Amino acid sequence: MIAANTSSQQHKIMGKHYLNPLFAPKSVAVFGASDRIDAVGQIVFQNMLESSFKGALFPINAKSTEIQGQRAYASLADIEEPVELVVIATPPHTVPGIIEDCGVHGVKAAVIITAGFAEAGTAGVKLEKELVETARRYGIRLVGPNCLGIMRPSIGLNATFNKGGVKAGNIAFVSQSGALCTAILDWAHSNDVGFSSVVSMGSSTDVDFGEILDYLVSDPQTQSILMYIEGIRNARSFMSALRAAARIKPVILVKVGRHAAGSKAAMSHTASLVGADDVFDAAVNRAGVIRVQTITQLFTAAKALSCGFRPVGNRLAIVTNGGGPGVMATDRAVDLGLTMATLSDATIDYLNQHLPPNWPHANPVDVIGDAQADRYHHAVKACLEDENVDGVLAILTPQAMTKPLASAQALIELTNTHSKPLLTCWMGESQVADAREAFNLAHRPHFRTPEPAVEVFAHLSAYYRNQKLLMQMPGPSSHHIEPDVESANLIIEGAMQERRKVLTEMESKALLAAFHIPVAKTMVAHSPNEALLIAQQLGFPVAMKINSHDISHKSDAGGVMLNLSNAHEVRAAYQQIIDNVSRKLPQAKLDGISIEPMVVKPNGRELMIGVTSDPVFGPVITFGAGGTTVEIMGDRAVALPPLNGFLVKELVRETRIAKMLKAFRNMPPANMEALEDVLLRVSEMVCELPLIKEMDINPLILDEHGALAADARVVVEFRQPSADRYAHMAIYPYPTHLVNEWQLADGTELTIRPIRPEDAELVQRFVRDLSDESKYFRFMNSVQELTETMLVRFTQIDYSREMALVAMTEEHGQEVELGVARYATNPDGLSCEFALVVADNLTGKGLGQKLMTSLMEAARNMGLRTIEGEVLNNNHNMLKLMTRLGFTIQVSQEDHTIMKVSKAL
Incomplete structure (x- = not known):
């Protein structure tokens, strides 16, 4: 019998979540509680009294013995019972010391209403850093500072300075703006809207959107989640939590700043076309979330x-x-x-x-x-x-x-x-x-x-x-033909060694060719005679373009001449291009002229595929109408990689030019398979080449026969190497690199691979067939059947903060699950907790050890440093495996029937 529970999974699905002291405290102390009318501390403590908090409540004020009719305390040391949550409404300079005192007295959560930290200048930044370091040293979780507070109406928790309470309901509301929070609470009161939780995030120095969403997903009182967002600090964490939440409960959000100007320093057409709001829309759409524009829409959509x-x-x-x-x-x-x-x-x-x-x-x-x-x-x-x-x-x-x-x-x-x-x-x-x-x-x-x-x-x-x-879970590659990633990296490294960020057209096209994207054959000439010889070799008509590291847009510099049909035109064009560019951009370093066959496609449509890098969400793929009027047309759609066939079709469908790809006037329909293939290849490039910052394929000429990249331009930039090969992406691809074949001693062929959403039925059957003892060892509970919510959480993971490796074999033409090992990353981002269970009839055959070593390797490659878990002390087979794998085993201080196991990765 091999089965071990992971406390993290247990907390999220069956027991207490680590943020429970914040959302469901049994005792609350209010620092700064007072009788001074309209003081923040006075309003907070009055709210707690009037909301009939279902727990112990302690006002803390060293200058008073009684606050609002309640006995007051000078400090935590004077309170003779444990305090789970503190609410702080005292001057900023006092807050780090209060957090230190909280750590000494075992407090696990704090809501810091006080303002005057990072938003107040250099001194405030220093104070906030001290505050966060102290909290982390003691494992205290913080909401704020500079926030309205937190509400949990069902238990009478109103730790805010909002004037008045709210009705209990099933909507959770999370907001980055305290001022907007008060307006919404007032609106909700007159519109008979109730809440399960209200969280004002403030500066989010510690607990962020991701962790709050994680709590609300497992909260039975919350049926839908509403959010007001001003900005995202950690895109990967945000997307990971948002996707996990949206799989189980409706998430609806308002995002302000829809018309923020894009970067003026953009070096490509793509970057100048895409604004931050386009990308945010693409991100939340991919996360299964609804974005609305007004507060009224927020609540009517939820209703x-x-x-x-x-x-x-x-x-x-x-x-x-x-x-x-x-x-x-x-x-x-x-x-x-x-x-x-x-x-x-x-x-x-x-x-x-x-x-x-x-x-x-x-x-x-x-x-x-x-x-x-x-x-x-x-x-x-x-x-x-x-x-x-x-x-x-x-x-x-x-x-x-x-x-x-x-x-x-x-x-x-x-x-x-x-x-x-x-x-x-x-x-x-x-x-x-x-x-x-x-x-x-x-x-x-x-x-x-x-x-x-x-x-x-x-x-x-x-x-x-x-x-x-x-529900789309594309891997980095959707093709059977592997790209030449090594050659592509060598091209990029060559440019970087020359301290160039912009690849030449030749280099850019070589990069595309390495990923099997059809490109127009190009050669470079350094004299009019050489240009003539190349043109004759390629065949007339030809196109000629200036070749320079320093020129972003060749047409604007007079560096492009098309449809040259004989020797005289080619020789004349060579000198004319050199003269044009030298006059308009005299500082540009010229390196000859590139020559390529003039692509003549009577039924061709000019398209553009691009890549740009969003400061929040990382690489973004764009598609739309191409050609020289691309900015004027402004026809584009954006998507976050990785893409698959379904997502590519959606991307194309969103553009106006999509209609012209069908039969149009006298033109036959374009080859959509060829277009989709190029988009998938571009997605693959984005996944595997993290140094790409911007890319234009413009025009990509598409007709009934196929697609051809007539021109391409790539901009690269240095990024710090990471243990996580997809650290540059907001959405982690399905990790196909973790799929491997293995064989049991009796010759049974197995595939060990990351779990997929469509595995839900296999997982349900696997758990159903486990013995009662195995189920108890795994879940530490008498689980007989996984609920729909549990199935979603087990099978629809994002592979970034958690991983599940399943061992599959084939029986009678159908896949059958034989075991699973999974980890979930802890809030510290450095450690993870694991779970392991193997079919009862495979105990002792080495599968548990194989799954654990594969899981530990995956965790190590994500930069995690420690793996830990909990094993019942009578689960002897699991404890033997832990010993063989070199885990440290200790008795849990909270429950002596549980052994805590851990190992450095």
């Missing part, structure tokens, strides 16, 4: 998702008793890129039987002004059951014959039996008040005007699409 709707697409049907509102809704739907559903013949037939003859026989479905509840019921029911419809918006305007309440009740009944989104818009005021109250009581989203309702359907549609993007 819609909490209704149990299952959005499956973007085809909207509209049912209305007035033509005008139907047109308003249709216009907004088209603005947002939604598709107006085409009703099926069966739906039209059904509606013909239940609607007046003069209904328009199309979408929007106008049920006519005198429609009552039965007509609404039939029209909406027919649309919900139509396979061509993904969601329905029902609009009612109060007219002489309408029955707003009865019609509302009819639709509420339909929502109980249908999972497609059904949104309602009862327009008006007094005549529809009872209907709106009915929608409220049924917790169904409703709107006063059509446009916001359509916007919410667009958010639901985006959620469905982004969840599909989230």
Whole structure:
């Protein structure tokens, strides 16, 4: 029997999370509590009293013996019982000393409301550094400083200086802005919105978005997570946590700074085209998250998702008793890129039987002004059951014959039996008040005007699409033909040794060729005669371009001449290009002129594929219309690598030029497979060549026969080498380099590989077939069947902060799991906790040792230094394996039935 639990996995899925002292403390001390009206400490302590905190509460103030009617304490030393959380509202210079005192007295979490640290200049930066170092020395987790605080309404925790509390609910709200937090809490109060948690992040010196999201994912009180974001500090951590959270619960966010200017120092077309907001959008879409633009949209989208709707697409049907509102809704739907559903013949037939003859026989479905509840019921029911419809918006305007309440009740009944989104818009005021109250009581989203309702359907549609993007787990390579990575690195290293950041066109094309991207053959001439000989060798017509390290855009410098069809034109063009460039850029160092065959493709479309490096999210791939007017056209879509076939199709679909790639006028459809192949190869380059900063393939000429890179330009920059081969990327690729074949002593062939999302059924079957003893050793609990949430957490990992290696064999043509080893990185980022379990019939056959050594190697390669875990003291086989592998074994101080095992990597 080989099975060991990892406490980290245990804490996240079954037991207490390490942030529990922050979100569920049994005792709280408030430093700076006072009776001085409107002092921050006075408001915080008053909030704690008025929210009826379900734990022990201690005001700390050395100058008072009583605060707001409660006994006050001079320090933690005067409190005779343990304190789990402290809230600090004292002057900045006192905070490091308070944290030191907290460490001495075993406090594990602190909320620092005090401002005046890094945002206050040099002295504040020094103070904040001292504060963080002290907290880390004692293992104290910090929220803040300079924050509003934290709320957990279900236990009466209101450790904020917000004036007033909030209602308990199932929405968690995390915000980087304390001021905006107060506005939202005020809005929520008047809109009857409740919260499971409210966290104001402040300066985020310690606990960041990633760790808070990690807690909220495993929090049973939280059904959806809302976020207000101003900036991201650690993209990998943010994306990792966001993707993990979005797999289990809806995550909706607002991000400010949408129109920040891009870098003016960009050296390529790609970099000048992409703004930071494009990249942020691409990142959150890939994370399976909804991004909205306003606070109202934030909550209405959350309410819609909490209704149990299952959005499956973007085809909207509209049912209305007035033509005008139907047109308003249709216009907004088209603005947002939604598709107006085409009703099926069966739906039209059904509606013909239940609607007046003069209904328009199309979408929007106008049920006519005198429609009552039965007509609404039939029209909406027919649309919900139509396979061509993904969601329905029902609009009612109060007219002489309408029955707003009865019609509302009819639709509420339909929502109980249908999972497609059904949104309602009862327009008006007094005549529809009872209907709106009915929608409220049924917790169904409703709107006063059509446009916001359509916007919410667009958010639901985006959620469905982004969840599909989230499920994509591409590796760095999607091809059978391996690229020549070594040659590509030698090209880059050669330029770096010459202290050049810009590769020549020849070098750039050689880089593409190393990754099997078709390029136009190019040769360099250093005299008019040499140019003539090369042109004759390549065949007329030819294109000629200046070859210089110093020139970014050749056309702008007069350094390009096309369609040269004879010897005289080539000789004349050579000198003309040299003269043009020398006049416009006299300082540029010229190294001859490159000559290549003029690519003549009558049906060719000029495209551009680019790479740029975002300061937050790292490499970004762009696609769009190409040619010399690329900036004017501004047609591009962006995506974060790595890409696979599905993601590439989505990237192309988002551009305007995608329509021109189909049959267009007299041109046959372009070869989409060739385009997709080039995009996949570019993704591969980005993954494997971390020194690439920018790249343009412009134009990439695509016709019915294939693709050809007519011109290319690459910019590189030095990066510090890392143990993590994909440290430059925000999304970690599926680690295909960890896949390996192995054989048991009896000859059974195994594949050991990282787990994939589609392994869920195999994992469920594997756990189901384990003996009760193995299950208990692994989970330290009487688990019989993994829940859906547990399956998601076990199989949908991002390979950056956690890893799971499964041993698979094939039986009767199907994969079967035989064992799994996994680790999860601890909050310190340097150590990890492991779990291991092997099928009962394979004990003693070496599989457990093989999985553990493979796992430890993977952890070592990610830069982790220590691996640790927990083993029950009667799990003798596991303890023997730990001894063989050189682990240190000690009895746990918290529970003597558990052995703590650890090993330096």
